[in-house]
Amino acid sequence: MYPKIILDLINDLKKLPGIGEKTAERLALHLTNWEDIDLETFGKNLLQLKSKIKTCDRCGLLTDDTLCEICKNQQRDLNTLMIVSDSKDVYSIEKTGMYHGMYHVLNGLIDFSKGIEPKDLNFSTLKDRLKEIKEIIIATNGTVEGELTAQYIKSLYQAHNLTISRLGYGLPVGADLKYADQLTLIKAVENRQKY
Numbered sequence: 001m002y003p004k005i006i007l008d009l010i011n012d013l014k015k016l017p018g019i020g021e022k023t024a025e026r027l028a029l030h031l032t033n034w035e036d037i038d039l040e041t042f043g044k045n046l047l048q049l050k051s052k053i054k055t056c057d058r059c060g061l062l063t064d065d066t067l068c069e070i071c072k073n074q075q076r077d078l079n080t081l082m083i084v085s086d087s088k089d090v091y092s093i094e095k096t097g098m099y100h101g102m103y104h105v106l107n108g109l110i111d112f113s114k115g116i117e118p119k120d121l122n123f124s125t126l127k128d129r130l131k132e133i134k135e136i137i138i139a140t141n142g143t144v145e146g147e148l149t150a151q152y153i154k155s156l157y158q159a160h161n162l163t164i165s166r167l168g169y170g171l172p173v174g175a176d177l178k179y180a181d182q183l184t185l186i187k188a189v190e191n192r193q194k195y
């Protein structure tokens with residue numbers, strides 16, 4: 001019953017997390033009421049997402065520059081490095097406002113069932129960063145893949161002269177960082193344990 005362009009839009013919107021058929025229909029129809037200029041800007045932003053957004057040369061976080069805002073920030077604590085699987089995890093931790101160290105984003109987790117090995121993840125620049133680091137905080141999810149990746153990181157760097165710790169307290173087994181509430185995240189960082 002919908003014109004094809006609206007049907008296509010509904011199918012696009014349905015690919016977004018948390019958006020079902022009904023919501024997608026509602027959003028698509030809502031967009032038909034937008035002003036031309038707003039639709040143009042929206043379309044332009046979507047097009048630029050692919051061309052302008054890349055990953056930070058140093059830490060792997062999403063950025064539109066060579067280095068991300070966190071790597072460029074002179075006020076951050078260079079001695080502490082938190083290793084996460086995804087940019088979304090960085091945004092969750094940053095929202096708590098309690099962590100001032102640096103990050104390293106792996107852009108995935110080791111998952112042999114999907115054929116994802118360490119070489120497929122952002123490990124190449126990690127070694128070069130360790131000179132100034134005194135503590136590594138492994139903040140991968142509490143899933144099998146998160147634990148496997150944490151153990152791999154530990155095996156790489158346990159011989160180095162640095163503290164390796166792991167988030168844990170308050171985070172349930174199988175927990176995904178980006179869905180944890182802020183208080184749980186704050187507790188998880190404060191109560192990190194030697195790994």
Ligand SMILES: [Zn+2]
Nearest residue numbers: 056059068071
């Ligand atoms: Zn960065």
